[in-house]
Structures are given as structure tokens and as C-alpha cells.
Amino acid sequence: MSLFTGPMHFHLDGHKDLTIHNDQCKKLDPDTVWFPLYNGVAPCKPLVKVGDEVKVGMKIAERNDHFYLPLYSPVSGTVTAIEKFMNSGMAQAEHIRIQNDHKGTEVEAFKPLDYEKATREELVAFVKESGMLGMGGAGFPTYVKYMKPENIDLLAINGVECEPYLTADYININANMDLLKAGVLAFFKLSTAKKACIAIKEDKKEQIAKLKEVFTGTPVEITAVPNIYPMGWERTLVYQLTGKRYDRLPAEAGVIVSNASTAIAFGNALVNGKPITHRYVTCSGDALENPQNVIVPIGTKACEIIDAIGGYKNGTEDVLLIPGGPMMGKTIPNDQWVISAQNNGITALVNRQEDRSGCLRCGKCTEMCPSGLQPVRIAGAGKVRDDVALNKLHVMDCIECGLCSYICPSKIDVTENVRRAKNVVRMKQQKGGK
Amino acid sequence: MKFTFKPSPNYRHPQSTTKIMGYLSVALGAVLLSSVIWYGVSYGLALRVVALTLTAVVTALLTETAYFAFTGSKDIRHDVTHSYGWITAIILVLITKIDVSYYAIVIATIVAILFGKLVFGGFGQNIFNPAALGEAIIMNSFSASGAEEVTAQVLSGATPMAAMGSAGWSSSASVLENVMTSYGGLFGMLMGDYASVIGGSCALVIIAAFFYLVYNDVIDWHLTVPYVLTVFVVSLITGMANGSGVSFALFNVLGGGVLFVSVFMLTDPVTSPVTIPGKYIFAVCAAALTLILRWKAAIPDGALFAILLMNMLTPAIDQACSGSQIKDAKKIQTTSVVISLVAIVIAVAVGVTL
Numbered sequence: 001m002s003l004f005t006g007p008m009h010f011h012l013d014g015h016k017d018l019t020i021h022n023d024q025c026k027k028l029d030p031d032t033v034w035f036p037l038y039n040g041v042a043p044c045k046p047l048v049k050v051g052d053e054v055k056v057g058m059k060i061a062e063r064n065d066h067f068y069l070p071l072y073s074p075v076s077g078t079v080t081a082i083e084k085f086m087n088s089g090m091a092q093a094e095h096i097r098i099q100n101d102h103k104g105t106e107v108e109a110f111k112p113l114d115y116e117k118a119t120r121e122e123l124v125a126f127v128k129e130s131g132m133l134g135m136g137g138a139g140f141p142t143y144v145k146y147m148k149p150e151n152i153d154l155l156a157i158n159g160v161e162c163e164p165y166l167t168a169d170y171i172n173i174n175a176n177m178d179l180l181k182a183g184v185l186a187f188f189k190l191s192t193a194k195k196a197c198i199a200i201k202e203d204k205k206e207q208i209a210k211l212k213e214v215f216t217g218t219p220v221e222i223t224a225v226p227n228i229y230p231m232g233w234e235r236t237l238v239y240q241l242t243g244k245r246y247d248r249l250p251a252e253a254g255v256i257v258s259n260a261s262t263a264i265a266f267g268n269a270l271v272n273g274k275p276i277t278h279r280y281v282t283c284s285g286d287a288l289e290n291p292q293n294v295i296v297p298i299g300t301k302a303c304e305i306i307d308a309i310g311g312y313k314n315g316t317e318d319v320l321l322i323p324g325g326p327m328m329g330k331t332i333p334n335d336q337w338v339i340s341a342q343n344n345g346i347t348a349l350v351n352r353q354e355d356r357s358g359c360l361r362c363g364k365c366t367e368m369c370p371s372g373l374q375p376v377r378i379a380g381a382g383k384v385r386d387d388v389a390l391n392k393l394h395v396m397d398c399i400e401c402g403l404c405s406y407i408c409p410s411k412i413d414v415t416e417n418v419r420r421a422k423n424v425v426r427m428k429q430q431k432g433g434k
Numbered sequence: 435m436k437f438t439f440k441p442s443p444n445y446r447h448p449q450s451t452t453k454i455m456g457y458l459s460v461a462l463g464a465v466l467l468s469s470v471i472w473y474g475v476s477y478g479l480a481l482r483v484v485a486l487t488l489t490a491v492v493t494a495l496l497t498e499t500a501y502f503a504f505t506g507s508k509d510i511r512h513d514v515t516h517s518y519g520w521i522t523a524i525i526l527v528l529i530t531k532i533d534v535s536y537y538a539i540v541i542a543t544i545v546a547i548l549f550g551k552l553v554f555g556g557f558g559q560n561i562f563n564p565a566a567l568g569e570a571i572i573m574n575s576f577s578a579s580g581a582e583e584v585t586a587q588v589l590s591g592a593t594p595m596a597a598m599g600s601a602g603w604s605s606s607a608s609v610l611e612n613v614m615t616s617y618g619g620l621f622g623m624l625m626g627d628y629a630s631v632i633g634g635s636c637a638l639v640i641i642a643a644f645f646y647l648v649y650n651d652v653i654d655w656h657l658t659v660p661y662v663l664t665v666f667v668v669s670l671i672t673g674m675a676n677g678s679g680v681s682f683a684l685f686n687v688l689g690g691g692v693l694f695v696s697v698f699m700l701t702d703p704v705t706s707p708v709t710i711p712g713k714y715i716f717a718v719c720a721a722a723l724t725l726i727l728r729w730k731a732a733i734p735d736g737a738l739f740a741i742l743l744m745n746m747l748t749p750a751i752d753q754a755c756s757g758s759q760i761k762d763a764k765k766i767q768t769t770s771v772v773i774s775l776v777a778i779v780i781a782v783a784v785g786v787t788l
Contacts, residue, residue: 004711004767005759012445164445245760312435321437326445333437349445351438357451357516358558362654363708372759376708377752394758402443409451410558416441 006367009228009236010403014164018291019284025171026294027278028308029102033075033299034095036087036340039063040139044071046096052079054098056277057109061096069141070131072275073098074297076105088302088323088337090330095299095338112273115186123190130269131276136169136232136259137324139342142266145249145256146190152254155188155196156241159260160225160232162201163325166345168280169260171293173200174207176264177214183267184220191256197221198260199237229327230401236370261344281305282345285326287312287319296339302346303335318351327402354411365404365414371397375404375414382421387428395421449651455518457652461643462524462698468639469528469632476629479532483632489536490523493543501552517557519547525565525698528633529691529738530572538576542568562745563705566738573733593630594623594689595728595735603729603788607678614685623688633694640693653701656713660774661696662687664721668778672725672785691737692724699737705745711770712755718774720744722781729788 037044044063054060054073063069081097113126124143132142136158161169173180180198188196198215200208202224211222225231225240234250234257244253265276277297284291289310296305302321306312312319322329323337326347339346365375374393381389395418404414466487474480495514502513523543530539546568554560592600597613614620617628626635647653666683673682687693700706700720707716720740727736754773755766 002763004714004763004770006710008759010447012447317435319435319437320440320444322442322444327443329444330442331437331439331444333439335437351440354446355450355452358556360451360454360558360703361706361708362703363710363713366708366759367710369759372761372763374709374756374759377756392757394761397758397761400442402445405443406445407447409447409449409454411446411450413441415443419441 005372006364006369007228008368008370008372009226009230010368010407011226011228012164012406014162014227015284016165016167016170018165019282019293020167020170022171022292025175025280026292026309028294028296028300028305029075029100029104030297030300030304031100031102032080033098033100033297034083034085034301034338035060035071035073035098035299036338037061037082037094037096038087038091038340039067039069039071039133039141040342041089041091042067043094044069046082046094048079048096050079050081053077054079055105055107057107057275059109063141067141067144068128069133070129070275072109072131072277074277074299075100076103077101086332086334086337088332088340088343090332098299100297108273109275110269110273113270115182115189115270120190120192123186126269127190127266130266132262132266132269133276133341134259135261135265135276135279135342135344137328137342137344139340142258142262145251145258146187149190149192149251149256152191152193152251152256153195154242154255155184155191155193156237156250156255156257157184157187157196157198157220157260157263158232158234158237158257159198159200160237162229162232163327163329163345164229165284165347166282166325167284168282168293168344170204170207171282172261172264172280173211176267177210179264179267179271180260181214181218181267182271183263183265184215185218186266186270187256187258187263188220193254193256195219195221197223197241199223199225199231199241201225201227201231203227229403229406230370233370233399233401235399276341279339279341279344281339281343283309283348284345285322285348287316287348287350289313298341299338301336301338305339305346306335306348312348313350316350320347320349320351322347322349327406328400356412357410359408359410359412362409364407364409368403368407369398370401370403371399373398373418375418378421379414379417382417382424385424387425390421390425395425398422451518452516454652455521457647457650458521458698459524461647461652462521462528462633464643464646465528465633465636465639465694465698466524468626468636472626472636473532473632477532482532483527486530486532486534486536486539486632487524487527490527490539490543491520493540494519494523494547497544497547498552501548517551519551522546522551522564522568526568528698529565529569529631529694531631532629534572535576538572542572542576545571558704560704561748563699563702563741566699566741566745569738570742573738593734594628594685595630598685598689599734606676607681610678610682610685614681617689620681620684620688623685631691631694634691637688637693640697644697647697647701653697654703654713656710657701657706657717658696659717660714661700661717661721662692664718664778664781665692665725668722668725668781668785671782672788675786676788686725686728690728690735695724695737695741699741705741705748707748707751707755709752709755709759709766711766712751714770715751715754715773715777716744716748719747719777722777725781726784730784 550564723740
């Protein structure tokens with residue numbers, strides 16, 4: 001922030017108190033899971049067929065394009081079908097339907113590894129083979145960023161969780177501090193960084209104190225960061241921690257960022273030899289009867305989770321159902337999609353009419369944009385499909401964090417306008433054959 | 435129960451444009467109330483202020499209703515309440531002199547609303563500040579149409595600006611002192627104990643309104659503060675060069691429309707630039723123009739026309755400050771600083787040759 005820009009962030013009411021106090025999370029064990037056969041938008045290949053028996057920890061699918069990612073069964077039981085339906089990203093995608101026998105029979109996915117004794121190469125291979133992926137939302141295979149670290153100063157563990165309503169990371173960290181410690185220290189070794197820190201929002205005072213205790217005697221610092229949105233976005237976080245901006249990857253600023261839940265999953269793999277089979281999911285929002293965090297196997301349907309915690313609030317007629325939080329999560333017109341490893345929440349909000357007006361050109365969107373863009377001008381250039389002007393406005397730097405729509409007093413869908421403008425640029429690029 | 439699809443994000447700040455206009459109405463109401471009281475106590479014209487305001491507001495609402503009816507609006511009530519015409523009407527009254535005739539205020543309001551705003555496409559699309567445009571019409575077309583009985587009542591007639599104007603804007607200490615004394619000195623000007631435009635005199639109320647509006651996130655201080663500061667600094671330098679110093683600076687800040695304009699008109703987001711560096715350019719240039727027009731042109735106060743002139747340049751300023759605030763930061767900042775400095779230097783140059 002300077003005299004010539006706005007703050008480029010904003011403190012928003014997180015409604016976290018709805019779910020932050022339930023430390024005893026319900027653990028669901030649904031009769032059927034539909035295991036997602038995709039990693040982000042990349043399809044994954046099933047390694048089982050209908051009729052096969054599977055056990056917890058059995059490798060049942062893998063992604064094998066330019067990245068490699070093994071996926072392990074979250075339950076034991078029988079594969080009954082491979083089905084295609086809409087996933088949380090609103091794309092038609094394949095899922096392995098597994099009839100859960102509720103026995104939880106396990107098979108050793110891989111051997112635990114002592115990260116202190118292991119070499120860096122062994123550790124990288126372990127990250128890859130254990131199927132670690134970014135659990136903060138991206139789902140990006142973790143080994144990729146630790147493969148060839150160069151000139152890394154800082155490993156930043158992202159426990160910021162700036163998306164409103166979500167508390168899954170917070171609850172997960174509280175419940176699994178020892179696994180977090182193992183995971184973070186192993187990542188630290190992998191990163192070859194000089195320093196490491198765990199970034200937590202400053203209002204989580206108790207958690208910060210507990211973490212400081214747990215990490216005494218380690219080189220890992222616990223860093224309190226301001227309670228603002230989008231503090232948890234890599235660029236904003238890296239800028240907060242180092243004062244540096246970068247073009248494409250945080251490594252350019254000498255930083256590697258990993259999510260806290262990813263570090264916990266990594267700790268679990270190292271210490272217990274267990275892959276990612278379950279995850280914490282925050283179910284919150286004013287359309288739910290009992291908002292709370294739950295632990296569910298990957299592949300649990302959203303509707304089953306919502307039923308299990310008491311369903312929608314009585315008398316709710318019109319719901320906005322969102323995988324993730326309301327800022328970056330996109331509404332889905334049904335609740336039949338499943339939780340994949342990077343889905344950290346389900347937000348159900350009562351659909352209310354907004355008091356819309358014309359754009360009054362107040363410039364709030366410009367002042368708040370964490371990418372430093374001018375959404376009001378982008379929307380103008382997008383409307384006339386002027387891709388040259390849009391490129392000059394750096395439209396592709398937009399990460400669709402949603403802050404411009406959030407802050408707009410006229411309740412214009414600013415982010416959506418920018419999204420359309422990005423499409424204009426994409427289409428022109430395709431036509432140009434570039 | 436149904437699931438609705440809406441583009442993300444689906445989370446909104448409680449502030450809305452309607453609320454913003456609500457706060458603005460309250461602040462304008464406070465200024466208006468202070469005028470009603472002052473004109474009531476001083477000249478027994480409280481009712482005239484009220485009646486002028488009602489006339490303007492009703493005219494504005496009728497104009498908009500008619501416009502939306504003729505253009506085939508589906509929800510006239512919604513369109514009128516989201517066009518916020520009454521704000522323009524109240525501002526127009528507040529920047530007009532008390533002796534304005536009723537028909538002049540009616541015509542000015544219609545021009546302001548219809549040609550100042552609606553024909554451009556309605557709220558948010560207009561280039562000129564509608565109230566400023568309406569007042570320009572009154573000043574240029576109805577200047578001699580003042581209701582005589584009122585003119586007679588409000589004897590002195592001359593505002594501080596007009597008084598200095600007829601003294602040739604000599605910034606020599608003695609002339610300035612004479613003029614200021616006749617308006618109760620600095621304290622009198624702060625309290626606004628003199629007749630000027632209806633809402634323009636009481637600096638204290640306007641300053642209070644400024645804090646109220648900034649606190650409630652209605653106006654942007656990035657416009658108000660640089661504007662007032664530039665007026666102050668440029669006239670301070672001018673004053674020092676001519677031997678009257680700080681009083682000349684304070685006179686220029688308090689004596690005319692500068693404060694009212696800086697809080698209620700310069701800050702109109704529709705007609706000012708969207709970026710902060712752009713707002714600096716806009717405000718500093720408007721301040722420089724205000725003083726140059728005030729000192730050199732044959733109009734009593736420069737603030738109004740400065741705004742109208744700068745309104746025309748808003749798209750150009752936005753273009754000059756266009757880009758990424760991170761990747762083009764240097765270019766944008768340099769543009770902002772250089773243009774602002776040039777404006778200040780020109781204004782000072784004009785000032786010292788007074």
C-alpha cells in the first residue's frame with residue numbers, strides 16, 4: 001500500500017464463529033463413496049474395475065500425464081460402478097462408486113519414512129508416491145514444487161484460511177499439531193530454505209500460542225498475519241512476509257508456499273504411512289441447521305454430509321450451494337457432487353435479493369484489487385471486446401478472488417465482468433493462433 | 435427448495451449505493467438545516483429556503499418520473515429511487531443564492547437532471563456534475579432575475595468573493611483585512627455569519643459533514659484533502675509574495691465555495707476519476723483552476739467552473755492512470771505527480787502576478 005494505491009485487501013466478516021468452536025468433529029462413514037477420478041481439471045485413470053474388492057489405502061487410480069499423482073481408496077468395500085456426473089467444478093467427470101463395507105480393512109499404502117534420516121531425493125520420491133497434493137484448493141501435486149528448489153529463502157506454511165466461513169484448516173491444525181510439526185519440518189528439509197514460518201491470522205491468538213509451544217526448538221517461526229482478505233492468496237501472503245512481488249511462481253521471490261492441511265497430510269504419511277483418504281470439511285452458512293466441521297472420506301456426496309449434520313434450515317426455499325467459501329467458490333445448482341481432496345468446505349447461503357444500482361464509479365474495486373487491477377475499466381473494455389486495451393490493463397492477472405464484487409456498493413457482478421473480459425482475451429489469442 | 439446459480443462471489447459488503455445516498459442526504463440535510471436557521475434568524479427567510487428546496491426536489495423527481503415513463507421503464511419507482519435525483523436538487527439549491535426566483539430553480543433543476551444526467555444514460559453515465567451544470571445555467575441565464583423583494587432584504591448582496599473581486603483581488607494586507615473584517619474576521623467566516631450561496635457559508639457544518647461522510651465511507655478524502663490543501667498552499671505562497679500570508683490562504687479556503695465543493699461536488703464519484711492517482715490529478719488541477727478563475731476571470735467564485743472543466747477531463751485522466759497498479763505503478767505515479775506539480779506551478783505563477 002502506498003499513497004497512490006488503495007489497500008489492495010479488506011477485512012471481511014468471516015462468520016467463522018459458526019463452526020470454529022466444535023473441536024469434536026463428526027466422522028462420517030457413508031454407505032457409498034464416489035471416488036473422484038480427476039485432479040483439478042485433469043482426468044485420472046482408474047486402476048480398478050467393477051467387482052474389484054478395495055481396501056483403505058489401496059492405490060485405485062492415478063494421474064499420469066505431465067504430472068504423476070497416485071490416489072488411494074478412502075474406504076474398504078466393492079467397486080460397483082464407474083459413473084459420470086457433475087463434479088464440484090461443474091464439469092462432467094468420472095467417479096469410482098465404492099460400496100463401503102464399513103469394516104475399514106486397511107492395506108499398507110507405503111512405509112512410513114523418517115524424514116530426518118532420509119535423503120532429499122528419498123523425500124521427494126516419497127512426496128510423489130504418497131500422493132500429496134495442495135489441500136488448500138488447488139489440488140496441485142505437491143512434489144512438483146519441491147523437486148528442484150533453487151535460491152529458496154523461505155518456506156511459508158499457509159494456515160491463513162482467509163475465505164469467509166471456512167474453519168477446516170483451523171480445526172485440523174488444532175487437532176493434529178504433532179503431524180503438522182513432522183510435515184512442516186520435512187517440507188523445510190525438502191525446500192532447502194533458510195527460514196520457515198507458519199502464517200496464521202492474528203486473531204487466532206490461542207492457536208498461535210499453542211503452535212509456538214509445539215515448534216519451540218525448531219527453526220520454524222509462527223507468524224501472525226493481518227486478518228484481511230485475501231491474505232491467504234499466495235501473492236498477498238508472500239508480499240506480506242517478504243515485501244516482494246513476483247511474476248509467475250513464488251519461487252521467483254525465493255519462497256515456497258504449502259498449505260497447512262497439506263503439511264498435516266504429509267506428516268500423517270511420514271509418521272503413519274497413510275495417504276490422503278479423509279479430510280476436514282467445513283459445512284457452514286445461514287441455510288444450514290447446524291453448521292459444523294466434519295471429517296469425511298474423499299468421495300462423500302455433499303447431500304449426505306448435509307443430511308448427516310441436520311440438513312437445511314427449515315423453511316429455506318432458495319439456496320446458494322457453494323463448494324468452498326462464498327468468495328472464490330462457485331455456486332452449483334445441485335448437492336449431488338462429491339468432496340475431493342482439495343474441497344475444504346460446503347457453504348450454503350440463503351439466496352437474497354441485492355439492492356442493485358448503476359455503477360457510480362467510486363473506484364472501490366480498484367482500491368481493493370489484490371492484483372492491482374482496475375476492474376471498472378476492465379469491464380468497460382470487456383464490453384466492447386477490446387483485447388488490446390484489456391491486455392494493457394493486465395486483465396489476465398485477475399485471480400477471481402471476488403473482492404471487487406464484494407466491495408461494490410452498487411452490487412454489480414464486477415468479478416463476473418472481469419471473467420468475461422478474460423474470456424475475450426482468451427478467445428482472441430486462440431483465433432490469433434498464438 | 436431450489437438451488438440457484440449465481441456467479442461468484444456470493445458474499446457482499448453491507449454498504450450499498452442506496453445507503454451511501456442516504457448518508458449523503460443526511461449530511462446535505464444538516465447543511466440545509468443550518469441555512470434554514472441562519473436565514474430564518476437573520477432575514478426571516480427560513481420558509482423561502484425550505485420552499486426552494488421543495489421546489490427543486492419535486493421538480494427533480496417529476497422530471498425523472500416523466501423520463502422513465504416516456505422511455506418505457508418497467509419499474510418506474512425503482513428507477514427513480516435508484517437515480518438519486520433529489521441529491522442533485524438539494525446540492526443545486528445549496529449552491530444557489532437566496533434571491534433566485536422559483537422559475538429559475540425549476541428550469542435549472544430540469545436542465546441538471548435531464549441534460550446533466552439522464553440524456554447521458556442516467557445515473558453513473560453523466561460527464562458533468564449535474565448540480566454544477568444546473569447552477570451554471572442559473573448564473574449565466576438568470577443572473578438578473580433575482581426576486582427583488584429578497585434582494586432588498588439581503589442588503590449587502592456581495593459575498594466575500596465578490597467583495598474581493600471588486601477590490602481587484604489585490605492580496606495586499608490592508609485590502610484583505612478590510613474585506614475580512616466586514617465578514618466578522620476569520621471566526622465569522624468559520625461560522626458563516628454572512629450571506630453567500632445558500633449552503634456555502636458555515637464552514638464548521640461543512641467540515642463536520644466531511645468527517646461524517648468519510649467515517650461512513652461515502653466520500654473519498656483523496657479528492658477533498660488534496661483540493662483544499664492545494665487551494666491553501668497556492669494561496670499561501672501567493673499571499674506571502676504579496677505580504678498577506680496565512681490570512682489570504684484562509685480567506686481563499688473559507689470565503690467561497692471551496693469547502694462545500696470539496697465535500698459535496700468534487701467528490702461526486704460519477705464525474706471524478708476512479709483511481710487514487712487520478713483523483714490527485716483531478717483535485718489538484720481543480721484547485722489550481724479554482725484559484726486562477728477566481729482571481730482572473732469575470733466570475734465571482736472559481737470552484738464551480740473549475741469542477742465543470744475538470745469533469746470534461748475525467749476520462750482523459752482515467753486513461754492517463756490506466757493500467758496495473760503494481761506493474762505500471764511507476765508510470766502512473768510519475769504522471770500523477772508531474773501533472774499535479776505543473777498545475778500548482780501555473781497557479782502560483784498566476785498568483786504572484788496578482
